[in-house]
C-alpha cells in the first residue's frame with residue numbers, strides 16, 4: 001500500500017481562496033500578461049487542524065485562508 005499525506009480544505013477556506021484570487025487577478029502581473037502562474041498551498045498542521053496560506057507565483061500575492069472548520 002502506498003503511503004500518502006492528504007490535506008483537506010473546508011468549503012469556507014475554498015470560499016476565502018476564491019474571493020482572494022478574484023481580487024488578486026486584478027493586480028497579478030502573471031495573469032495580466034497571460035503567463036503561466038502557480039498557486040502554492042501551505043498547510044501547517046497545528047495538532048488540531050491546519051492553517052492554510054496560499055501564495056501566487058508572481059510573488060506579490062498571498063492570503064491566509066484558514067478556516068477553523070479545518071480544526
Ligand SMILES: [Zn+2]
Nearest residue numbers: 028056058061
Ligand atoms: Zn499573482
